[in-house]
Amino acid sequence: MALPELEVKCWSCWGEGVVSLENHGELMPCPQCEGLGWIPTEDGNRLLLFLQRHLVVHVEEEEEGNGPILVEE
Numbered sequence: 001m002a003l004p005e006l007e008v009k010c011w012s013c014w015g016e017g018v019v020s021l022e023n024h025g026e027l028m029p030c031p032q033c034e035g036l037g038w039i040p041t042e043d044g045n046r047l048l049l050f051l052q053r054h055l056v057v058h059v060e061e062e063e064e065g066n067g068p069i070l071v072e073e
């Protein structure tokens with residue numbers, strides 16, 4: 001069973017995450033994929049948003065639980 005396609009190999013750097021400047025031969029992070037080498041598809045973006053939403057909720061919950069507050073006396 002195939003998963004939905006979540007990402008595609010970057011068409012600009014072909015998964016390398018870096019591109020070479022034509023005139024200089026220097027490598028720089030690929031501007032198309034921000035150096036990741038892969039670009040999320042629409043499904044991938046949806047998954048990223050899903051994770052961000054739930055990870056943020058998780059972090060906020062942990063911050064709220066910063067030690068018990070003692071109110072007695």
Ligand SMILES: [Zn+2]
Nearest residue numbers: 010013030033
């Ligand atoms: Zn790229």
